[in-house]
Amino acid sequence: MSxxxxxxxxxxxxxxxxxxxxxxxxxxxxxxxxxxxxxxCNACRYCEGFCAVFPxxxxxxxxxxxxxxxxxxxxxxxxxxxHACQYAPPHEFGVNVxxxxxxxxxxxxxxxAWPPALGTLYKRNGLALxxxxxxxxxxxxxxxxxxxxxxxxxxxxxxxxxxxxxxxxSLFAPVFLFSILALGVGARAFWQQSSAGVISxxxxxxxxxxxxxxxxxxxxxxxGCNEVDDRFTRFRRRFHHFTFYGFxxxxxxxxxxxxxHYILNVPAPYGYMSLPKLFGISGGISLIVGTAGQWWLHLxxxxxxxxxxxxxxxxxxIALLFLVAASGLALMWxxxxxxxxxxxCLHLAAVMALFLTLPYGKxxxxxxxxxxxxxxxxxxxxxxxxxxxxx
Amino acid sequence: xxxxxxxxxxxAALCAALMxxxxxxxxxxxxxxxxxxRGGNSQHTRNLRCMHAAPQDVLVDAYPEEEFWQDxxxxxxxxxxENLARLVIRASSTCRPWMQRHGVRFQPSLxxxxxxxxxxxxFMGGGKxxxxxxxxxxxxxxxxxxxSSPVDRLQLRDGRFIAAYVGxxxxxxxxxxxAAGGFESNxxxxxxxxxxxxxxxxxxxxxLVRGTRFNMGTLLRFMIDAGADTxxxxxxxxxxxxxxxxxLYDGGICTRIDCVSLGIVVNRDAERFxxxxxxxxxxxxxxxxxxxxxQPGQIAYSIIDAKAVGRFMPPVFPGTKAETLEEIARALGxxxxxxxxxxxxxxxxxxxxxFDHTVLDDCKTVGVTPVKSHxxxxxDTPPYYAYAVKPGVTFTYLGLKVDETAAVQSGGQPSPNLxxxxxxxxxxxxxxxxxAGVGMSIGTAFGRIAGTQAAQAVLKxxxxxxx
Numbered sequence: 098m099s100x101x102x103x104x105x106x107x108x109x110x111x112x113x114x115x116x117x118x119x120x121x122x123x124x125x126x127x128x129x130x131x132x133x134x135x136x137x138c139n140a141c142r143y144c145e146g147f148c149a150v151f152p153x154x155x156x157x158x159x160x161x162x163x164x165x166x167x168x169x170x171x172x173x174x175x176x177x178x179x180h181a182c183q184y185a186p187p188h189e190f191g192v193n194v195x196x197x198x199x200x201x202x203x204x205x206x207x208x209x210a211w212p213p214a215l216g217t218l219y220k221r222n223g224l225a226l227x228x229x230x231x232x233x234x235x236x237x238x239x240x241x242x243x244x245x246x247x248x249x250x251x252x253x254x255x256x257x258x259x260x261x262x263x264x265x266x267s268l269f270a271p272v273f274l275f276s277i278l279a280l281g282v283g284a285r286a287f288w289q290q291s292s293a294g295v296i297s298x299x300x301x302x303x304x305x306x307x308x309x310x311x312x313x314x315x316x317x318x319x320x321g322c323n324e325v326d327d328r329f330t331r332f333r334r335r336f337h338h339f340t341f342y343g344f345x346x347x348x349x350x351x352x353x354x355x356x357x358h359y360i361l362n363v364p365a366p367y368g369y370m371s372l373p374k375l376f377g378i379s380g381g382i383s384l385i386v387g388t389a390g391q392w393w394l395h396l397x398x399x400x401x402x403x404x405x406x407x408x409x410x411x412x413x414x415i416a417l418l419f420l421v422a423a424s425g426l427a428l429m430w431x432x433x434x435x436x437x438x439x440x441x442c443l444h445l446a447a448v449m450a451l452f453l454t455l456p457y458g459k460x461x462x463x464x465x466x467x468x469x470x471x472x473x474x475x476x477x478x479x480x481x482x483x484x485x486x487x488x
Numbered sequence: 489x490x491x492x493x494x495x496x497x498x499x500a501a502l503c504a505a506l507m508x509x510x511x512x513x514x515x516x517x518x519x520x521x522x523x524x525x526r527g528g529n530s531q532h533t534r535n536l537r538c539m540h541a542a543p544q545d546v547l548v549d550a551y552p553e554e555e556f557w558q559d560x561x562x563x564x565x566x567x568x569x570e571n572l573a574r575l576v577i578r579a580s581s582t583c584r585p586w587m588q589r590h591g592v593r594f595q596p597s598l599x600x601x602x603x604x605x606x607x608x609x610x611f612m613g614g615g616k617x618x619x620x621x622x623x624x625x626x627x628x629x630x631x632x633x634x635x636s637s638p639v640d641r642l643q644l645r646d647g648r649f650i651a652a653y654v655g656x657x658x659x660x661x662x663x664x665x666x667a668a669g670g671f672e673s674n675x676x677x678x679x680x681x682x683x684x685x686x687x688x689x690x691x692x693x694x695x696l697v698r699g700t701r702f703n704m705g706t707l708l709r710f711m712i713d714a715g716a717d718t719x720x721x722x723x724x725x726x727x728x729x730x731x732x733x734x735x736l737y738d739g740g741i742c743t744r745i746d747c748v749s750l751g752i753v754v755n756r757d758a759e760r761f762x763x764x765x766x767x768x769x770x771x772x773x774x775x776x777x778x779x780x781x782x783q784p785g786q787i788a789y790s791i792i793d794a795k796a797v798g799r800f801m802p803p804v805f806p807g808t809k810a811e812t813l814e815e816i817a818r819a820l821g822x823x824x825x826x827x828x829x830x831x832x833x834x835x836x837x838x839x840x841x842x843f844d845h846t847v848l849d850d851c852k853t854v855g856v857t858p859v860k861s862h863x864x865x866x867x868d869t870p871p872y873y874a875y876a877v878k879p880g881v882t883f884t885y886l887g888l889k890v891d892e893t894a895a896v897q898s899g900g901q902p903s904p905n906l907x908x909x910x911x912x913x914x915x916x917x918x919x920x921x922x923x924a925g926v927g928m929s930i931g932t933a934f935g936r937i938a939g940t941q942a943a944q945a946v947l948k949x950x951x952x953x954x955x
Contacts, residue, residue: 140742140804143534143614146595155599157801180620181613183531187524190735316592318612327620351625485600485801 105422119257123162127200132160133196137190144178147317149307149473150194151178156481163291169201169286170469173313177320177329186401199404206461211282218457220239222410226417229453234446240264241438248439253430255366256441262364265445272452279456284464293472307474308467311337325397333394339387340418343465346380347422361388367431377425384422414459420447490516490632491946492939495639495653495663495707498528499615499928500910502622503668503935504942508591508665511943515631516661518654520638520668521702527619528669529699529883529911529927532740534598534615535608536932537925539581546594549606553577556607559923563774567724567919575892576926579933584609587932591621600801603770608925615928636704639668643708649896649906661951663905663942667895667935670884670911671705672697672725673737678881681722687784691879694786696730698880701737707715708886708912709750717889717897720915726922727777730880732787733805736887745875748776749863751792752834752847753877755783758817760834762793763950765852765862774922781879788877789820791831793869799845807873830853835866885926887915894938907938907947 124132135154138144145151150172156166174195179185184192203219210216218225241248241259307313311334314475320329354373357363367373392415395408403411424444431437454460490729492508497519505517519526539556540547545926556577562566592802593612597605605608612617614877626633642664649664656881665691670675683692683706712718753776762779766772768826780788791809810816837856843849843865853860888896888908895902910931917930 126767136802137742137804139802141614141740142598142600143611143741145598146593146612147608152599158798177613177617181612181617183616183738184742188738317595320591320593327617328624406849483798485798 105153107440111187115365115384119468124165125201125204127197127204128162128165131165131197131201134192135160135165135168135192137184137192138178140179141184144181144194146176148173148180148313149470149477151197153473153476154325155485156476156483158483158485159342165201166205166290167286167469167472169198169205170465171464171473172198172202173311173322174199174402175314176399177316179399180323180327193401195402196404199407201413202462202465203404203410205465206283208233209283209465210457211279215279217455218454219461220406222407222454222458223413225457226413226450226454229316229450230400230417230446233453234442234450237442237445237449238439243256245438245466248442250435254416254437256428257365259438259441260445261444262358266399269449269452272449276452280461280464283461285470287465288468288472291472293475294479296471296475297478300478304467304471306472308463308470310465311341321478322404324394325399326467331392336387336390336394339383340391340415341387343380343383343387343422344418346376347425348380350374350376350380378429381422381426385403385426388422391415392419409414410459414454416450417447421451490514490661491647491663492516492942493518493659493664494667494939494942495652495664496528496667496669496910496912497526497633497635498667498669498910498931499530499533499622500587500619500935500938501528501665502530502619503932504665504667504907504939505626506622506629507625507936507939508943509631509939511940511947513943513946515546515626516659516867517626517631517633518637518639518652518659519635520632520704521635521700522796523635525700525702526623526635527616527700528703530619530931531616532614532699533611533618533925533928534741535604535610535796535925537580537607537847537923538584538929538930539577541581544584544609546596546609551607553568553581555558556580560926563921563923564919565921567720569916572890572892573917575937576689576930576933579936580929583932583936585935588617590625592618593621603768604924622819626921638704639707640709642714643716645903647903647906648932649903656940662766663945664907665894665938666711666888666906666908666912666936667910667931667938668707668708668912669700669703669705670886670914671703671708671722671723672699672702672788672881672884673703677709677722677877678706678884681886682781685782691758691781691786694878695727695781696732696734696878696880697737698728698730698734698743698745698882699737700741703883703911705884708888711888711896717900719889720885720887720919722884722886724885724915724920725777726774726882726885726927727781727789728773728880728882729776729780729788729877731803731805732876732878734880735759736866739880742804743880744773744801745790745803745877746773746947747792747796747803747875748773748790750796750799751790751832751867752860753788753790754822754823754827754830755788756785758822758830760830760856760858761788763861764857765864767848767862770924776877777879777881780877786879789822790875790877791816791866791867791872792874793872795865795869796874803875803925805875807875809824809871809873811870811872813867813872816874820874821863821922831867834860834864834866838864838866861883883911885915885919887911887913889913890916890934892937893941894934895941905949907941907942909934909938 178194183191207216207219314334321331350373491513492515494505509515513764595612621902639652682692699907730743791845813897817824838851841851851864890913894907896906913932
């Protein structure tokens with residue numbers, strides 16, 4: 098807590114004693130801070146045009162746990178409302194919406210994680226990533242060493258001669274499927290926390306469109322979001338697009354290759370003009386560009402605009418994606434070099450670490466944010482029960 | 489030496505600096521506040537009142553010059569200058585593309601403020617976002633900006649600006665624009681202006697300042713002492729009844745209390761003192777600051793019952809809540825029997841009608857003084873809520889007299905190179921009262937005029953020397 102928070106609490110929290118807050122309002126300290134901030138924002142509303150968080154806020158006059166968790170995941174952390182805020186530090190109200198919501202976001206990931214015991218991995222995400230990566234690397238090196246004569250030296254360029262296809266499938270498929278299941282269970286818990294109502298086609302379509310083009314990183318005016326200061330930039334949105342679409346191209350590459358293998362009976366390796374290669378190469382390059390850009394932006398981002406405790410998780414995820422892409426591309430070009438087996442172990446370990454931590458790391462933001470966007474697109478189509486007005 | 493020195497760092501100052509720079513002058517801007525508090529009262533604003541003939545991006549319908557003028561005439565009760573007012577009104581219809589070029593973005597009227605969708609263009613993110621955009625643009629264009637640089641005094645010669653002093657530092661320029669705000673942050677000056685009342689109180693001691701703490705009126709005082717022509721009355725100001733718990737400075741918009749017309753307002757003696765339902769709240773909110781300033785202790789209490797909840801903008805501080813009216817009186821420290829007398833008299837005076845908060849409805853009181861003309865429903869449904877309110881000063885209207893060139897005048901003689909904009913001259917157009925967004929219309933119009941004139945004064949001087 099910064100020293101600026103102290104007068105804030107004195108000023109704003111000397112409200113009527115709320116019987117819930119003392120004992121059991123069920124809110125965490127971070128959620129209570131969001132509730133406090135939203136009370137101020139709701140009386141101001143200058144930021145309504147920036148994103149969906151503020152229009153969603155104006156449909157409420159009280160902020161319970163489910164409202165706060167919903168708003169936290171609806172926020173894309175563009176920072177516009179912080180730099181525009183007349184109540185931001187050093188003002189004694191100390192309003193910092195993106196930071197308050199970021200802190201709650203991490204809590205929701207932790208809380209909805211499945212199995213619940215593993216939720217704690219979000220809070221020690223750097224450690225979780227490091228252990229996953231090193232264990233996976235050790236595992237693949239051991240397997241490679243046990244099944245091959247040497248890990249260094251001339252090889253025939255075939256990955257399957259080091260790790261047979263079936264072995265790879267038996268290692269990756271269960272982990273991947275478990276991760277999808279875990280994310281799905283978490284997202285369902287988030288979805289059910291408050292009843293959003295029935296999804297119409299229009300609502301689902303709008304949410305998908307808003308997610309796929311990262312509408313809420315455009316600042317509401319199209320100038321982009323904030324990074325270092327109050328200047329707007331479109332770079333975050335662009336780099337995120339590179340990362341996001343690069344990731345799915347790589348995923349598509351693997352999926353198509355799997356279909357080739359099992360349905361068409363055409364095993365790897367594939368030529369440069371084959372679909373798996375085209376997807377893989379473009380996806381890999383895109384991921385490298387996107388993650389490198391996001392890393393650069395992340396280093397420069399205004400500290401007020403982030404939750405410092407999540408830096409290792411954010412950067413760890415960015416770095417891991419970069420490692421997956423870089424090692425994948427290196428493997429393609431370095432198929433015949435002596436270090437290929439070790440490079441292959443590194444690539445597989447990176448992918449394995451990614452799969453293992455999908456439901457316990459930064460990747461989850463995409464799942465929860467999409468769910469929040471769907472909730473919002475349903476909610477905004479419902480009549481507003483409040484008749485608040487200055488009249 | 490810079491061509492143009494702009495003294496001030498809010499909307500009017502920035503408009504002046506940008507216009508002067510665009511006209512080819514070199515410009516330095518001196519902001520009294522440190523960077524994190526820059527922008528004066530502009531950082532708390534949210535919109536600009538705009539004349540327009542047809543729907544325009546965020547503005548619906550039309551708001552013709554004549555209607556704008558009549559609105560201004562009505563709120564000022566004639567304390568305005570028609571020539572300058574019409575200049576501002578016309579400028580408001582053409583300034584927005586220029587604002588957009590400098591990075592200002594607009595958004596539709598805020599939820600809860602739909603009554604202004606026709607007349608007011610809202611800044612996306614509010615006034616601080618506008619101020620940020622102007623500073624970015626100024627920096628890009630090469631305006632030299634200095635923060636934490638309050639100007640104490642000027643050096644003038646025969647009405648000409650020679651130099652400004654920041655402490656011991658003397659800063660020369662070929663021309664200057666004064667846009668350093670009113671004197672609302674200067675509590676001593678407010679105290680002197682309002683004086684003592686019949687009760688022996690110094691009302692201004694209980695005022696809160698809604699905006700910046702940096703508008704000390706130093707240059708306004710200096711210019712008055714230097715013999716500049718002034719306009720307006722030092723007790724006239726934009727003054728709103730705001731939550732008594734608001735911070736002393738910079739409480740901004742969120743400290744407003746919007747439930748006055750939905751209930752009753754009593755003073756410290758538990759007596760009503762004004763028609764709470766006289767007109768729509770947006771047309772009346774700006775008179776309640778003065779009304780409360782005239783009450784004992786400069787405090788009043790807005791009382792509502794459960795029927796009003798959810799009908800007004802949520803206040804930033806929760807109200808005092810009680811299950812009985814007696815309890816509310818006790819919680820507020822008011823005389824319980826007097827309070828109940830007032831409430832009972834009001835409740836029994838409410839005539840049945842069809843309540844409709846969106847029109848001037850027929851729910852009014854009969855046989856109680858003061859009357860409540862509209863939306864008068866008995867206060868009888870628990871829980872009850874009360875909000876203590878105090879006068880909150882937004883900005884003062886005492887200023888320097890100008891003509892359409894924004895030149896500072898002495899004995900009716902305009903200065904060749906000293907101009908004034910914003911709150912320091914808004915009283916020319918707005919001698920009394922207020923209508924939403926007009927302060928920014930005046931600041932933008934006269935800021936731009938002052939900047940252009942200051943640059944022209946330099947160019948004129950140059951060509952005179954060259955010839």
